[in-house]
Amino acid sequence: MNRLVVVLGVIWCLGTALARAQVAPDCSNAVPICNNTPVNGGTNGYGSDDFKGAGKSGCLEKTLSGAIESNAAWYRFRTGASGQLGFNIGFDSSEDWDFALYKASDCNSLGDPIRCNFFDNRDANSFIGVGVDPQGATDNVQYEDWLEVLPGEDYYLLVNNFSNINSGFSIQFTGQIFVTNPYDALDCAIINNLLGPPIAACNNENIVLDATTADVVSYTWYKDIGNGYAVIPGEVSATLNVLEAAFYRVEVITQSQNNIISDVQVGFSQAPTTSPVNDEHLCLDSGYFYLSDKDQMALGSQSSNEVIISYHSSLADAQAGINALPLEYALQAGEQQIYIRATSVQNPRCYDASENFKLTVHEPLIANFPLEVFLCEGELSALIGETVPDPEYNYLWNTGQSTSSITVTQGGEYSLTITDKLGVSACDNTFMINVYASKTPHIEEVIIDDLQDSNTVTIVPDREGDFEYRLDEGAYQPDNKFYNVLPGRHSVTLNDLNGCGTATETIVVVGFPKFFTPNGDGANDVWNIVGISSLEEPILTVYNRYGKLLKQLSQNSMGWDGNYNGVALPSDDYWFKLSFKDQDGQRIVAKYINNHFSLKR
Incomplete structure (x- = not known):
């Protein structure tokens, strides 16, 4: 909900007698309020x-007086338009005030209040009421929801001091209704007065009282500053220019003898x-700027108890007192003009919106260069930093160098600070x-699981690092394990993602039975391997556990039958080696290769 213009308020104090003239302790003689009536008093x-x-009565309970009321002030008003309506009751933050609002046209049938607040003021708030706290406090529990009103509705408002210690209060009406109907939001018909309702003016306003009436014989003007009414010499016209705060009276003598005496x-x-x-100048990564940090500077010698500072995105909003920016203002990149409104607490009609300031939000620089650089084995140096410098910026390294990039010959942590030559960037652009x-990189081991139906190959690097892996000429993958590898000769490659080279090994994936049973039954009587058809002149040699050569098989051999020189060898474990010629003709x-199998009899 946007904070809306404060339209009506308690403006001044002319002394105890005048202040109390605006306070009625009983509902039966409640002080009428219309569109421009000041409300103040103790x-x-x-x-x-x-x-x-x-x-x-609603949320109100008995007080220390033994009754619901302790120190009461009653007011009544009638709505003159439809819309959103609220009010702010201002007082010293050390005091405790309550209120109840009744929708009724008769004190004898008030019913239950439609808005009511009986919280104590342990949070030391300066306002209670309906709508929103004018100081921007979003956690003020002494505020009730806005009213949605229609024309011609009558209300009674009770303002009660609970603590018996009070230095007076003010009431300011607020809401969208005063934007759409600035002159008749509250119906002044409840105040029958030739000079109209009391006037809450600012010291820089020109106030003219107008008693113009038909059939007039004479006008006589009076003024009361606390000692009773006295004639104002020389003032006999229908209008009076008012220069000081007081009660004013006009006596209108008519030819018809329907004489009028009117006070204001x-x-x-x-x-x-x-x-x-x-x-x-702020940095976008700060997230928020607390506008209230500017309050004291904007106030100057004025007190925050007397003047409310609010901030707006346009001069029109500041002048109207609407759409105040949140005090925790979310930053957005670029320049924004922030307009300041200083509003009198005593009379919100009195304001100044002559000042503004520029809020420039800078975006942090984005590094267009790598923040991790690898000095590979065999390289003597590496270039780090910004290789395409921006002439609008200065560069400074923790090494003392002031170039945008430097050459380093050893590992370590280096910092580069980039600053705007104009000196206005608020961002800490240190990288x-x-x-x-x-x-x-080197391959420490290749683990081959020769399962014939589903062979797997796992590449094990010699150290931890950022690597990717490839089988033959396939695509690189982050996983070091390959599945369903066909029998035969393959190449495996380990690639350092940081640009420090590759390592490649040639492997052979073969399939062989883990055991055989040469007992003449026609099943598993010979042992051989598969997957060597792609090799050049492969030779398979079989050994016992002591390394004695038992059999040599070529590609076209039928396999080993478990005999050595015609003698059947016993059940045991046996080993083999596989050799072949490479592309250079070298064997x-x-x-x-997991070259272990068993003979069982």
Whole structure:
């Protein structure tokens, strides 16, 4: 909900007598409020018990007085338009005030209040009411929901001081209804007065009282500043220019003898001024800017108890007192003009919106260079930092160098600070660059599970690192394990993702039975391997556990029958080696083959 313009308020104090003229302790003579009526005063007792001994009225309960009321002030008003309506009751934050609002046209049938607050003021708030706290406090439990009103509705408002210690209060009406109907939101017909309702003016306003009436013989003007009415010499026209706060009276003598005597109270409040506020440069990564940090500078010598500071995105909003920005203002990149409104607490009609400041939000620089650099084995140096410098920025390394990039010869942590040459960026654009001395990768082992139906190959690097793996000419993958590898000759490759080279090994995946039973039954009588048809001149040699050569098989051999020189060998474990010629014609022994099998009889 946007905070809306404060339209009506308690504006001044002309002394105890005048202040109390605006306070009625009993509902039966409640002070009428219309569109521009000032409401102020200090309560002192509650007169007659308007609740006739009742112990509760809505949220209100009996107070220390023994009645619901302690120090009561009653007001009544009638709506003149439809819309959203609220009010703020302002007081000293050390005091405890309550309120109840009744929708009724008769004090004898108030019913239950439609808005009511009986919380104590342990949070030391300066306002209670309906709508939103004008100081921007979102956690003020002494505020009730907005009213949605229609024209012609009558209300009674009880303002009660619970603590018996009070220095007065003010009431300011608020809400969208005063934006759409600034002159008739509250019906002034309840106040029958030639000079109209009391006037809450600012000290920089020109106030003219107008008693123009037909059939007039003469006008006589009077003024009362606390000692009774006295004639104002020389003022005999239908209008009167008012220069000071007082009660004013006009006596109108008519030819028809329907003479009129009309009184009006005029008060002046000091219009606030806004002191200049300096511009702000912030970094987007701060997230928020607390606008209230500017309050004291904007207030100058004024007190925050007398002047409310609010912030707006446009001058029009600041002048109207609407759409106040949240005090915890979310930052957005770029420049924003923030307009300041200083509003009198005593009379919200008195304001100043002459000052503003520029809020410039800078985006943190994004590193266009790697923050991790690897100095590979065999490399003497590496270039780090920004290789394409921006002429609008200065560069400084923790090594003392002021170039955008530097050459390093050893691993370590390096910091680069980039600053705007204009000196306005609020961002900490310091980048940490880690240089790692890295070795060329090697394959420590290749684990081959020759299961014939589903062969797997696992590449084991010689150290931890950022690697990817490839089988033959296939695509690289992050997983070091390959499944369903066909029997035969393959190449496996280990690649360092940091650019420090690759390692490749040639492997042979073969399939062979883990045991055989040469007993002449025609099943598993010979042992051989499969998957060597792609090898050049493969030779398979079989050994016993002591390394004695028992059999040599070529690609076309039928296999080993478990005999040596015609003698059947006993049940035991046996081993084999596989060799073949590489592309250069050199005979090599296949590595990583799990070359163990069993003979069973």
